[in-house]
Amino acid sequence: MKEHFLPYVVMLHVGTPVIVGAGILEIPKLAKSGMNGLFQMSLVGGLASVVFAYITVWLMMR
Numbered sequence: 001m002k003e004h005f006l007p008y009v010v011m012l013h014v015g016t017p018v019i020v021g022a023g024i025l026e027i028p029k030l031a032k033s034g035m036n037g038l039f040q041m042s043l044v045g046g047l048a049s050v051v052f053a054y055i056t057v058w059l060m061m062r
Contacts, residue, residue, distance in 0.1 A: 008061055 023046060030039050 005061060008057065012057065 030042060033039075
């Protein structure tokens with residue numbers, strides 16, 4: 001592995017579980033709040049952020 005890829009790999013391995021864990025903890029709270037529109041918007045926003053994060057990392061590693 002090239003040296004300049006190491007920070008990206010570390011960032012992905014450390015940051016991804018933290019973000020996923022925070023999302024898992026917050027989804028039940030949001031679902032129980034009774035705000036269905038907000039819950040759906042949050043899911044769409046979360047999926048969009050995953051897609052754009054993947055694209056960003058792909059562009060940085062090129």
